[in-house]
Amino acid sequence: MTLIAHVDMDCFFCSCEERDDKTLANKPFAIGQAGTRGVISSANYLARTYGIHAAMPVFKAKTQCKELVIVEGNFRKYSIISRQIMQQLALLSPRFYQASIDEAYVDISHLFSRFNSLEEIGNHVKEVVRASSQISCSVGIASCALTAKIACASNKPAGVTVVTKQREFLSPLDISVMPGIGKQLAKNMRSKGIQSLGDLGRCAPIRIKEWFGERALYFWQIVRAEKETDIPRTKKPRSVSKEQTFLSDTKEVTVLLAEIRHLAKEVSARLGKKFFRTIAIKIKYGDFTTITREETVRYATNSQDALVTSACKLFYVHYDRKRFVRLVGVKAGNIDYEASLQTTLDIFMKR
Ligand code: DCP
Numbered sequence: 178m179t180l181i182a183h184v185d186m187d188c189f190f191c192s193c194e195e196r197d198d199k200t201l202a203n204k205p206f207a208i209g210q211a212g213t214r215g216v217i218s219s220a221n222y223l224a225r226t227y228g229i230h231a232a233m234p235v236f237k238a239k240t241q242c243k244e245l246v247i248v249e250g251n252f253r254k255y256s257i258i259s260r261q262i263m264q265q266l267a268l269l270s271p272r273f274y275q276a277s278i279d280e281a282y283v284d285i286s287h288l289f290s291r292f293n294s295l296e297e298i299g300n301h302v303k304e305v306v307r308a309s310s311q312i313s314c315s316v317g318i319a320s321c322a323l324t325a326k327i328a329c330a331s332n333k334p335a336g337v338t339v340v341t342k343q344r345e346f347l348s349p350l351d352i353s354v355m356p357g358i359g360k361q362l363a364k365n366m367r368s369k370g371i372q373s374l375g376d377l378g379r380c381a382p383i384r385i386k387e388w389f390g391e392r393a394l395y396f397w398q399i400v401r402a403e404k405e406t407d408i409p410r411t412k413k414p415r416s417v418s419k420e421q422t423f424l425s426d427t428k429e430v431t432v433l434l435a436e437i438r439h440l441a442k443e444v445s446a447r448l449g450k451k452f453f454r455t456i457a458i459k460i461k462y463g464d465f466t467t468i469t470r471e472e473t474v475r476y477a478t479n480s481q482d483a484l485v486t487s488a489c490k491l492f493y494v495h496y497d498r499k500r501f502v503r504l505v506g507v508k509a510g511n512i513d514y515e516a517s518l519q520t521t522l523d524i525f526m527k528r
Pocket residue numbers: 185186187188189190191217218219220231232278279333334
């Protein structure tokens with residue numbers, strides 16, 4: 178069985194600010210634009226006891242809590258801290274997915290052999306986050322990713338919630354906690370007497386379909402533990418490309434080739450350790466007619482030299498020298514993740 182942890186930072190932007198300014202501790206504060214026209218992006222847990230929440234206008238928040246401190250957001254700082262956290266979480270398992278700036282899913286199945294309980298694993302994950310950034314987070318653990326997310330949100334801040342029985346855990350919760358059940362759907366459900374996820378699970382599927390449409394059956398299945406969702410997959414690029422439009426059209430072969438060479442080097446840098454099989458070039462002529470030409474190599478390669486040489490050769494052979502060129506492009510396609518991984522392993526084993 179797969180075990181999934183959903184990790185979400187506690188009042189993320191606020192935690193980042195409080196970490197660097199301890200005078201904010203024990204004060205109700207929120208991140209928002211200065212002045213009265215902005216909105217709150219994150220409120221600390223003390224401010225939340227006054228009803229302050231994200232997306233609330235600053236002026237309204239101020240009337241609701243007179244002593245509320247508004248801190249100007251520093252998004253560069255938050256994204257740097259987020260990267261530090263995510264890098265460490267990603268090391269826990271190759272099955273990792275970052276869902277937003279402050280939340281991620283990670284497969285923790287293999288950690289079971291190192292710890293005595295799922296709670297211990299949850300605490301370990303929290304510790305990984307704290308050690309990377311001194312930021313507090315909450316963790317939900319379940320065999321279904323969606324349930325793990327709901328579990329994480331159900332016990333914040335600094336909670337670790339383990340779900341072993343999906344249906345029993347979800348049944349008492351309000352329908353609004355289910356991601357995907359928005360305001361309108363929740364209103365429709367309540368009008369039919371459905372308040373809790375348990376109420377939803379007890380409905381006949383034919384009624385669910387009739388009242389809320391086919392798509393609502395998905396929630397019904399989750400609640401009844403007849404369905405489990407997996408960690409979302411990271412969309413891996415199949416190709417990396419780069420193109421350049423000239424300031425003025427040209428038919429200078431040396432200029433064109435220099436640009437192709439430069440683009441190929443940039444593509445190679447962006448590929449990093451990824452291997453590819455296909456090299457392609459694009460030529461857009463002054464009249465906007467465009468050609469692309471490609472070459473596939475027998476063995477996947479990661480070589481910058483191979484990319485530069487092939488791209489230049491393709492250009493040299495296919496360029497119609499009588500015509501002015503407006504744009505050129507280079508692409509490395511058919512990225513081969515298996516080959517990339519295998520070679521990384523080979524290098525690792527040879528150490
Ligand atoms: N965010 C934002 N505007 C919103 C909601 C969120 O700018 N309307 C930003 C600020 C949050 C961050 O995204 O700190 C993460 O969003 P969360 O929904 O996870 O909220 P918090 O981390 O602030 O609080 P919680 O402890 O409930 O996760």
